[in-house]
Amino acid sequence: MNYLLRVNFLILSLLVFGGINFEAKAQKYNLTLTGASPGGLWSRIGGGIDAAIAKAYPGSTVSYQTSSGGLANVPLVAAGKVPMGLATDGELNAAVNGLKPYKKAIKNTRVLFRVYNPASRFxxxxxxxxxxxxxxxxxxxxxxxxxxxxxxxxxxxxxxxxxxxxxxxxxxxxxxxxxxxxxxxxxxxxxxxxxxxxxxxxxxxxxxxxxxxxxxxxxxxxxxxxxxxxxxxxxxxxxxxxxxxxxxxxxxxxxxxxxxxxxxxxxxMGAVVVVNANMDAKLAYNITKALVEQIETFKNKSHRLIKKTATSSVLAQKGNAPHHPGAIKYFKEKGLM
The missing domain is CATH 3.40.190.10 (Periplasmic binding protein-like II)
Structure with missing residues (x-):
């Protein structure tokens, strides 16, 4: 009997102190995505992203924050004021190259994933x-x-x-x-x-x-x-x-x-989700993974146009800034890059 008690105690110790803690594996994220005006295409895309991440990581939320659009979102992400932002290809191109209306180039933003490509004609x-x-x-x-x-x-x-x-x-x-x-x-x-x-x-x-x-x-x-x-x-x-x-x-x-x-x-023009270059690699990986693995949820909870065009390949398509290393890691694992 003493022997069995010692074995049970050893197994319990391994589970709790040896890293096999199932509570720790249940990730929850509370994030903000800055987009544009309420009620438009981007707000619906924000709803789809929220639904996909919540499905992958129960209890997680992605709050949609209105703004004047991608020209404002890129600087907000670069300054660390919001973790994620939507931007069109043209807006991101202007930001990374320091073109009008920007006074200098913004180099510390990265693409996490694409929400629609130019071929979608949105x-x-x-x-x-x-x-x-x-x-x-x-x-x-x-x-x-x-x-x-x-x-x-x-x-x-x-x-x-x-x-x-x-x-x-x-x-x-x-x-x-x-x-x-x-x-x-x-x-x-x-x-x-x-x-x-x-x-x-x-x-x-x-x-x-x-x-x-x-x-x-x-x-x-x-x-x-x-x-x-x-x-x-x-x-x-x-x-x-x-x-x-x-x-x-x-x-x-x-x-x-x-x-x-x-x-x-x-x-x-297409549009992408941008993040700060300093975003934690695991977080970037997990968000990207959630969108790919829960793409049907993303499509069903997003705008009807997204439902017709979103694919895993589209999510992985390049933007006008480099992809975040965490996103690259996941896309490469899945053969999408």
């Missing part, structure tokens, strides 16, 4: 002219507007939005700079996408060039109210703009929009 430059304007001036392409110096009232995204810079850069390369448009008797205005739709409906705009998801309800509203002519950046301009802003060339295929038989070449 952030695409929508470029079109109203039928009224096109018919009046005989417009079939942007080159027609430039060669005829047609007095267009064109809208791009509001100032401070990376999509506005993308739109302005494309117009410059196409020969429709603000200076040129003004000299033709036209006007370049900045507005949010919702306001742009309203201005088109009120016949106060002739051309729109703003970032939005492919076939977004606002695009459909413009199509309904203005019977637009889809305009194309063309391969050369799209390639230059994509390279400048860290995006990719993307396309609308002929007939994808029923009202656009010719299709168009455009620029698209």
């Amino acid at each position: 952030q695409m430059s929508f470029f079109a002219a109203t039928k009224t304007f096109a018919d009046k001036h005989g417009i079939k392409s942007i080159s027609d507007i430039v060669s005829k110096k047609s007095p267009m009232r064109v809208a791009i995204n509001r100032r401070g939005n990376m999509d506005a810079d993308v739109g302005a850069a494309a117009l410059n390369l196409l020969g429709a700079s603000r200076k040129n448009v003004t000299s033709w008797g036209g006007q370049v205005v900045h507005a949010a996408s919702k306001e742009i739709v309203s201005l088109v409906s009120d016949r106060r705009l002739d051309v729109v060039n703003f970032g939005i998801a492919f076939n977004h309800p606002r695009v459909r509203e413009i199509a309904k109210n203005a019977s637009p002519v889809l305009l194309s950046y063309g391969e050369n301009v799209a390639s230059k703009v994509a390279k400048q802003f860290g995006g990719e060339v993307c396309r609308v295929k002929p007939g994808e929009y029923k009202w656009a038989p010719n299709g168009a070449v455009s620029v698209c």
Whole structure:
């Protein structure tokens, strides 16, 4: 009997003091993800990330913190004010290279995983002219507007939005700079996408060039109210703009929009979750693991567009900053890198 007691005591000691403590293995994380405005695509993505991590590590939470967007999120992560942030490819590219609006490069952020890629066309430059304007001036392409110096009232995204810079850069390369448009008797205005739709409906705009998801309800509203002519950046301009802003060339295929038989070449951006380079490697590994292993939860609790496009391969795709070593370790173990 004494012998059995000694054996049981030895086994118990090994379990408690020898590192086989099952309580210690039950990880719980309370994290914050900074995104953009409430109710949009990113907030839904935040909900999906929260659900995936909670499923992998019961009792864990990821709180979604609103912000003005990726341009603000990267500095917040770099300063250690939040552990995770969402940023588009263009925003992260600007940050790591010290481009406008940043005064210097931010080098201490790392990509944890990608939430959507440019091919998903969740952030695409929508470029079109109203039928009224096109018919009046005989417009079939942007080159027609430039060669005829047609007095267009064109809208791009509001100032401070990376999509506005993308739109302005494309117009410059196409020969429709603000200076040129003004000299033709036209006007370049900045507005949010919702306001742009309203201005088109009120016949106060002739051309729109703003970032939005492919076939977004606002695009459909413009199509309904203005019977637009889809305009194309063309391969050369799209390639230059994509390279400048860290995006990719993307396309609308002929007939994808029923009202656009010719299709168009455009620029698209994806988005990633960024973390500080000093994030604990185990934490980075575990978060990445949770997203991959619980990808169905991530998809089901996220935006419906994510449900159609998210895969483990997409999560592992490169961004415009290096991946965190913890994420790299997991992705390599799974053959995703």
